[in-house]
Structures are given as C-alpha cells and as structure tokens.
Amino acid sequence: MTSIAKPLVRHKQSRTNALGLTIRDYEGGMSTLCAGCGHDSVTAALIQAAWELDLEPHRVGKMSGIGCSSKTTAYFMKQSHGFNSVHGRMPSVTSGAAAANRTLTYIGISGDGDSLSIGLGQLSHAIRRNVNMLYVLENNGVYGLTKGQFSASADVGSKSKKGEANEQSPIDPVLLALTLGATFVARSFSGDKKQLVPILKAGLKHKGFGLVDVISPCVSFNDHEGSTKSYAFTREHEVEVVHTDFVPLRREITMPETEEDVAVVQMHDGVSLRMRSTSEQYDPTSRDSAYAHVRACQARGEIATGLLFVDESGRDMHDMLNTPPTPLVEVPFERLCPGRDELEALMERYR
Amino acid sequence: MLRVHPAMRGIVTVANHVAGPADAASPGRPHTVHRMREHTVEVVSDSGEGAQKCSQIFGAVSAKMGNGVWTVEIIPAEIQPPARAPEGASGNRIRLGAGQVTNWGDDTNLVVAFNEQVLLARHRAGALARDATILLEDKWATDDDADIRDAWLQAMREIADVGYRVVTVPMEERCLTLVDDARKGKNMFALGMLAFIYQRNLDLVFEQIAHTFRKKSDAVYARNVDLVRLGYDWAGAHLDFRIEITPEPNDRPMVVMNGNEAIGMGAIASGMELCAMYPITPATSVSHYLSEVFERFGGVVHQAEDEIAAAGVAIGASYAGKVAFTITSGPGLALKTEFLGLAVMTEVPLVVVNVQRGGPSTGLPTKVEQSDLLAALFAQPGDAPRVVIAPATIEECFHVMTTARRIAEAFRAVVIVLSDANLATGVQPFPRPEVDTRWHAEPADLSAVLAGRKPYGWDESTGLSRRIVPGQRGGMHTVTGLSHDEGSKVAYSAGVHGRGMAMRSRKIAVLSSLLTPPTPYGAEEGDLLIVGWGSTKGAIEEAVDRARAAGLSVASLHLRFLSPMEPGLTAIFQRFRRVATVEINYSDTMGDPYVTEENRRRGQLSWLLRAQTLVDVDCWTRVPGEPLRPGAIVQAMHDLMPPRGDA
Ligand SMILES: Cc1ncc(C[n+]2csc(CCOP(=O)(O)OP(=O)(O)O)c2C)c(N)n1
Ligand code: SF4
Ligand SMILES: [Mg+2]
Numbered sequence: 001m002t003s004i005a006k007p008l009v010r011h012k013q014s015r016t017n018a019l020g021l022t023i024r025d026y027e028g029g030m031s032t033l034c035a036g037c038g039h040d041s042v043t044a045a046l047i048q049a050a051w052e053l054d055l056e057p058h059r060v061g062k063m064s065g066i067g068c069s070s071k072t073t074a075y076f077m078k079q080s081h082g083f084n085s086v087h088g089r090m091p092s093v094t095s096g097a098a099a100a101n102r103t104l105t106y107i108g109i110s111g112d113g114d115s116l117s118i119g120l121g122q123l124s125h126a127i128r129r130n131v132n133m134l135y136v137l138e139n140n141g142v143y144g145l146t147k148g149q150f151s152a153s154a155d156v157g158s159k160s161k162k163g164e165a166n167e168q169s170p171i172d173p174v175l176l177a178l179t180l181g182a183t184f185v186a187r188s189f190s191g192d193k194k195q196l197v198p199i200l201k202a203g204l205k206h207k208g209f210g211l212v213d214v215i216s217p218c219v220s221f222n223d224h225e226g227s228t229k230s231y232a233f234t235r236e237h238e239v240e241v242v243h244t245d246f247v248p249l250r251r252e253i254t255m256p257e258t259e260e261d262v263a264v265v266q267m268h269d270g271v272s273l274r275m276r277s278t279s280e281q282y283d284p285t286s287r288d289s290a291y292a293h294v295r296a297c298q299a300r301g302e303i304a305t306g307l308l309f310v311d312e313s314g315r316d317m318h319d320m321l322n323t324p325p326t327p328l329v330e331v332p333f334e335r336l337c338p339g340r341d342e343l344e345a346l347m348e349r350y351r
Numbered sequence: 352m353l354r355v356h357p358a359m360r361g362i363v364t365v366a367n368h369v370a371g372p373a374d375a376a377s378p379g380r381p382h383t384v385h386r387m388r389e390h391t392v393e394v395v396s397d398s399g400e401g402a403q404k405c406s407q408i409f410g411a412v413s414a415k416m417g418n419g420v421w422t423v424e425i426i427p428a429e430i431q432p433p434a435r436a437p438e439g440a441s442g443n444r445i446r447l448g449a450g451q452v453t454n455w456g457d458d459t460n461l462v463v464a465f466n467e468q469v470l471l472a473r474h475r476a477g478a479l480a481r482d483a484t485i486l487l488e489d490k491w492a493t494d495d496d497a498d499i500r501d502a503w504l505q506a507m508r509e510i511a512d513v514g515y516r517v518v519t520v521p522m523e524e525r526c527l528t529l530v531d532d533a534r535k536g537k538n539m540f541a542l543g544m545l546a547f548i549y550q551r552n553l554d555l556v557f558e559q560i561a562h563t564f565r566k567k568s569d570a571v572y573a574r575n576v577d578l579v580r581l582g583y584d585w586a587g588a589h590l591d592f593r594i595e596i597t598p599e600p601n602d603r604p605m606v607v608m609n610g611n612e613a614i615g616m617g618a619i620a621s622g623m624e625l626c627a628m629y630p631i632t633p634a635t636s637v638s639h640y641l642s643e644v645f646e647r648f649g650g651v652v653h654q655a656e657d658e659i660a661a662a663g664v665a666i667g668a669s670y671a672g673k674v675a676f677t678i679t680s681g682p683g684l685a686l687k688t689e690f691l692g693l694a695v696m697t698e699v700p701l702v703v704v705n706v707q708r709g710g711p712s713t714g715l716p717t718k719v720e721q722s723d724l725l726a727a728l729f730a731q732p733g734d735a736p737r738v739v740i741a742p743a744t745i746e747e748c749f750h751v752m753t754t755a756r757r758i759a760e761a762f763r764a765v766v767i768v769l770s771d772a773n774l775a776t777g778v779q780p781f782p783r784p785e786v787d788t789r790w791h792a793e794p795a796d797l798s799a800v801l802a803g804r805k806p807y808g809w810d811e812s813t814g815l816s817r818r819i820v821p822g823q824r825g826g827m828h829t830v831t832g833l834s835h836d837e838g839s840k841v842a843y844s845a846g847v848h849g850r851g852m853a854m855r856s857r858k859i860a861v862l863s864s865l866l867t868p869p870t871p872y873g874a875e876e877g878d879l880l881i882v883g884w885g886s887t888k889g890a891i892e893e894a895v896d897r898a899r900a901a902g903l904s905v906a907s908l909h910l911r912f913l914s915p916m917e918p919g920l921t922a923i924f925q926r927f928r929r930v931a932t933v934e935i936n937y938s939d940t941m942g943d944p945y946v947t948e949e950n951r952r953r954g955q956l957s958w959l960l961r962a963q964t965l966v967d968v969d970c971w972t973r974v975p976g977e978p979l980r981p982g983a984i985v986q987a988m989h990d991l992m993p994p995r996g997d998a
Contacts, residue, residue: 058821058825061671079827081820081827081828082830084829084831085693086832092660092662092667095655095667096666097821100625100673100675104821104822323649335648338619338620339786347784
C-alpha cells in the first residue's frame, strides 16, 4: 500500500514488551489518510494492543480488502505479513489462509462499504464459519475512498455533505453479528482509545471470529452537522453499556474480583476479561440480552458501545472442519503426498 | 413368454423363439452369437429408476473383463422431471470395444428402455442405429390408463418405419415376483439381461454390486443379486441372440473411473490439499469424491458461500504456503474473474479446474460444450497472463492435476484446467498410474528469509521468483493487487507498472519454451489438418482413421496447452493445404444471412490460432449438447477438403 517510511528513532528509555520490542516496532508506514481520519486512531489502538499482547510480528497476517480503511494494514506492524486483497473479499482470503496455517494471528481490517455492501455475504459467512480472526470494521457511514457516497451503515436521516438525507435503513454490523451467531461482538469509537485497546486485545485473544465495529469518522466526507457518524454526534450519543478490562495472565492474581464485575470471562490461554455493565439488566454473556439492549439503545438514538457479547465456548472453523492441529503448511513431506501405498490403495477401488 | 403387442406387428421380430415351459429360465437355448469388434448399448429410464446405476455397473464390469469402454451419461436437466416424458430420459450409453475405445461413437446398437417415452427421446435425438435392437418394458401397452395406452400406440407408430427390432420385455411383471416396488428393481433386472447378452462374468457383476451398494444392507445386496439372476435367466430363456466382443490381450493393470474422479485422485497425487468450491454441475462430483477421501491425508474440502469466496479461500490458502485449487463450471468461472486477476497480480499460485458445460449463463447445465476457452484465457479486465491446459482423455484428467500444481508453484502462476461434461461423467479404463516421485509437492519453506531477498525478486530473463509466505521470519511484506515493484511496494509510475507486467508475461513465454511441439496424428502433411482440444480427441482421431481409410488426405493435431500455445504450430500448419478446428462451441456458418468473412463468429480455438499463427484457420463447430460423433466429423472432413488443385 501507499505509505511513507517513518524515520526510526530509538529512545534509550523506550519501554519494551516481553519480546524486547518497543511500541515503535509495531508501527507501520506513515499514513497517507486525511489528517484527522478516524482510521488513524484505530491504527494507533491496534499498535498499542499488539505491543501489549507481545504478538510476534512475523506470525501476524494483516488482511484487508479495498477502501481507506483497508489501507490501514500498511500503517501498523510493518514487520508483519499482509494481504490487501480485493474489495469486499477479505473474509474468504483470510478463511483460506487460516485453513492453511491455523497458527498465525489474523487481523482483518475492513470498512463499512467493504463489509456491509459488496462484502456482506463474505462477512456473514466468515461469522457463521467462526474463522479465528479479529475483524475490525472501521465504520464511517460512507465510501471514503470513492469520495463520500452513503454506505449501508448510514442511519436513516443522516445527511450527506450536500445535505441529502439517507432514507434506506442501515445495516448494523453488531446486530447482524449477534443474529448470525458471532461469539465476540463489540462496538467502540476511534476517539476512545481507552475503551478500544482492551477490546482489541480481547478480540485478538478470542478463539473464533471477533467482530469489533469501530465508529471511525471520515473527516472529509462525513463529519459535518447532520451526519450521525461524525465525531461530535458519536461523542454525544455514545453510551458505553459494558466496560471491559483485559487482564493478562501475569496480573491476574493481583487483581481481586470487584463487586462491580458483572462477568469474568476466562479466555483460552489464561487471560481473562472483567466486564462491568452500566445497566443492571445487561448481561454480556447472554446473546438475547445483548441484542435487546443494542436495539433499545438504537431506538433511543444512542450508540451502544463496549464488549457487547462474548462466548468463549464456541466451536471455531477448525473444530467444525475437524482439521488436524498441525497446520497444513507444516504437514511433513511424507504425509503431504499420500505416497505410493496410499495411492495404490485408493486406486484399488477402481481396478 | 415373449409377448408381441398387436400394435407392433411388423416391427417385432422374434427369431428362434423357443417353445417350452414359459418360465423355465435356463440359458443354453439356441442363440445366434454375433461376434463384434464393438457394440454400443444404452439403458434409459425415467429419472430415479436407476438406469444409471445399472449401466455404470455394466460398464465397470466390462472394463474389468478387458473390454474397451466409454460411457456417457444421459442426464435430464431437471432433478425431478415428470415420469414417462421424453425430456426426462435418464441413463447411460456405453460403447464397448475389443480394443481401447476413445469416444462415444455414432449410434446405439442395443437399447434397454423402461418406457416408450424415454425411448422416443433417444429416437428423436437420432441416437439409435436404424437396425438397433430395443428391449422395451411392455407394461405400458396394457396400462389401466387409456392415455398411457394411447401414448404407447403413438410412440410405436412414430418408430414403426425405422427398422428397429423391438423386443418387449415384462420387466415389471417379472420383478414383482421378487420385490414390491418394481421401480426399485428393474435396473438390476436390466443389468441381468445385459449380462446375459454380452456374456458378462456374473461373479464380477456381483462384486461390483457389492461395491456400488457398500453403504446399504446385506439384504439390499442379496435382493439385487436375485434380480440380476432373474433378468439373466429371462434373457437366456427368451432372447435369440448374444453378443461377443473378445477383448484384445492387455497385461497392463488398468483402473476405471470417470474424469471427475480422475481429477480428484490426481489432485491428491499432486499433493494439493485444499479444494475450495461451491456446488455446480458438472463439477461438483470432484469435491464429493475428495471429501470422501481427502481428510485421511489431512486435506480440506472447503464449501464456500459462492464461487467468489471459493476463489478467495483458495488464494488465501496458497498465500499461506499451499497450492490450493478451486473447481467450478461456467457461471462460477464468471464470478471468479476478479480474483483471477488478483492471483495473477500477486503471483499467488492457484489452480482452477473448470468443468465446462453449455453456456452462456445457465445454458445447458448437464451437457458438454467447449465454449469457455476464450474466457479461460482472457476473462477479467486487465492483462493477466496465465496458463490454460485441457486434458483430452480421462487418463489425462488424472495427470493434468500434477502438471497444473507444479506449474502453478514453479511459475507462481494461475493455471486453469479445462475439462468438460463429457470427460467429467464419461467412464473409461486407463493404465493404472505408476506413482512417480516427481509428482510430489514439497512442503512450504517456512525458514527465515535471508536479508535482501525480495517478495518478487524477479529473475530478469525469466520473470521467476521465489515466494515468501506468512509466518516466515524476515521478508515481511504486504501482498497487494495494486501495481507493485519487486519489494511489493506500490508504485504507480509507468516504469514499475510496465516492468511487473513484462515479468508476469515473461513467465508464460518461458513455459512455452519448455514445451515440445505436438505431432500430428495420421500424417505429417497432407490436404487437411484438423486441430482439436479437450475431450474431442478420441472422436477426431477415429474420424481421421476412417477418413484416411476412405482415401482422404487428412490428419489431426490435438492441443493440451492453450496458453501458452504449444510451439511449432505455424510450421506444422504450413505442411497442410487447409487447416480447420473441430470444436464443441458456436460458430457462424458462411452463407448464413449477414455472415461475412469479416464478421463471422469463429470457433474459439480457430480464433486463437488465426491470431497466433496468421494462418487462415477455418472451423467446424457444433453445439449439440452431446459429444461429437466421429461419423459427423468424417462428414465434416469431406466438406472441409480443399478442392483439388487449389494450392
Ligand atoms: C469491485 C470493486 N468495486 C468498486 C471499487 C471501488 N471502491 C473502492 S473502495 C470502495 C468503498 C470503500 O468504502 P469503505 O469500505 O467504507 O471504506 P472507507 O474508504 O470508507 O474507509 C469502493 C466502492 C473497487 N475497488 N472494487
Ligand atoms: S476520505 Fe475519509 S475515510 Fe478516507 S482517509 Fe479521508 S477521512 Fe479517512
Ligand atoms: Mg466507509
């Protein structure tokens, strides 16, 4: 992707993670997005999350489609592998990569056009298949790259720059994912890094498909008055219904459960999530409760954020396909080609 | 007893009909044994009555007994066509020979028909020889329903003058002595009759039944065996002829399968382990076959949500270090095109198997056509050079998969394999492949990448480079469909764009330099050269033999590589006075309204050959929804012959 190399200046005192890497090691090329674009804040949060989780850069696949949002992969983790595929089709490419090598961490970056218009089918099926990946949907209500047409996430009544109001009802990725059986559904705001980073970390650790819908304003085409995806509107209407703390393994013992925790969710490799709900009835481990609350917020004109639903017991794509634990790419030579005996046995049937 | 319906007086000949106890069913009555070099038989029924199972078993047994065999499915387009309707005719045609049989031949010599309507379908399709023998279920002649009796009478009238020999058979009545539902038994009865007529080894028949119904109970097996015996004995007691086709000696071990099974097995042999697909006729059975056996080798059959996603999954898996393949047919290929462009641009190895059917659009879903050639080469905007290979026989369907995998991997290229419905469903014995270590795929190289190695470190003269896969340390880069340089860095400058383009195209030229020029069949030079590709090889070469025997100076050339073109074509073409392609796709006929030399739509291969060789390559193409018949090609050869003295 288009990017400008950043000068690498190392400060002696910069902190390192368990791999001995500084946060700068998780950065990417210089962004060429518009100054102030929400997507750049998501990039920053991703860098932070990956660094804090000690992700081995060469074991990460950054996957994307096409759009301003999809360019994000170029702006973080330049020491990782990546694939900018075609518009709306990143989920299938990631499913294939995951099928061939299940040991890598896949971070999919998409936009609302990429995911909810052209790619709605692929997104839905990746959710159903429960592909093991973090899926970040940078949602700005428009097609930024093609200069500001309404996308499928534009709210009814939201106004374009020229003043036209959208009349078609929106596709809400959170409600969609809940309906389709997603096992990790969150919404956040690019302007709220404190909320976003723990959610991204939780999504990265989640076994299965982790959807994070991030309201990520487009300053060039959808940040004006009358837009429901602007910074101002989002700040004003955002309601964090679930607050999540991500608790890494080594800190767990020192953190006692508090009374405010509504749920402590144990994730697969020892880390846990502490979730606090601002509403008494909200249970982030209940799909129905999540669905009802997101709908209720929507009806009030509020944007429900937080880690809205999580279920760590789901079966992911590999469980369902019954794939062996050794990734396909590492299957040794002798097993890769079935060999003379196996082939002969197969052919015996056709003698 | 053999019954002759009054409406059939004059049509039915019952030679040698023996007196004696009506159902004393012991073969050994006097039969005229006709010794043949080849014979073609069809079993047709309503869909769901099992004619296909019957003929598949018969074909497999015949192959095991050493006969050459070529079977073609007769498939109705609908899953549940109405009963007793010509459009519902379903079954198989099996051409048996003493030696190798390379195509389905011309006409059918013997038909077993479960009702007169499906028989009519075959008659109307011109599928039957004028002197064909027809074994026809007789229950419809005396059906309770007056409309059915009437339909029977009309059908008999329609076929009365052809010269067929119709023998009515009480299939249903006989079957009901053993089973309650004759619809479920007739096919085995028919198999028994065929086993008698063609002197098939009953032990082999029973063995094949055991295999075919291996997932069913022992009772099903026993019942089917009884039904076969019933048919066998009935034929022995009532028919006056048998047919003998003595196989030529052959001590090579053989295997018998259809083209889709061959592709599936070939994929396994080639070390490809991920097949992504979305069901589509006539490609689906490859994945059915694979899902049965693939998992044993740790392989994955990924049924995607559509063909676009299937292509994406295959590309993703190849990106991660495999060589994956996707299998489809026309409408699916149409959807995959954007991804084909991505795979070409990113040099992710990809094998696409396209089992062609009639098009455009939904077209003729179950019927053969060769009309995706230009789409295989050119479908998708932008210049995207790739490899296109077409297997010509079922044996080649097996081997092409290894060739495709190796080329895709070594050249980091998209390889499209063009099979078709004729190969997909045709069953033919071929020499059992000897496993060769050169087929084996190497596991992905996941070792650290040396400093300085670029993801597209193109060799200047060949355009080849070694890929880097995710998970490898060092060499980290983002793969992109945008125009890029060696380092996968996006650059819009004309120089970078042109260079990448040249490198990707160069690879195809390099591949072409590695191919050997093809050899014409029949003669090295002469009046007429027929050029073909894909499944028509057997029919074309048989036509060459016949035409040459009749004194025509004709030869044929069969191409496997369509992109790059096989080398040396121009030189070969120059040794013939006229060159024409024979293809199963549409071309305008000169002389039709408005058609001129300049606007004429031509056969797809002839278009390509003209462009590549500047030779005036003519074409003879047909879209009959069935394989070409060698007899029709011989006729075309006569028509295409350049007039004497035209130099
Ligand atoms: C097949 C195809 N159709 C159309 C386009 C043009 N296109 C590129 S990005 C885009 C929309 C991007 O919108 P979104 O995913 O919301 O990303 P944003 O730019 O808003 O971040 C479109 C229509 C394309 N690249 N490919
Ligand atoms: S056009 Fe909008 S989405 Fe694209 S970079 Fe600019 S602000 Fe971001
Ligand atoms: Mg957008």
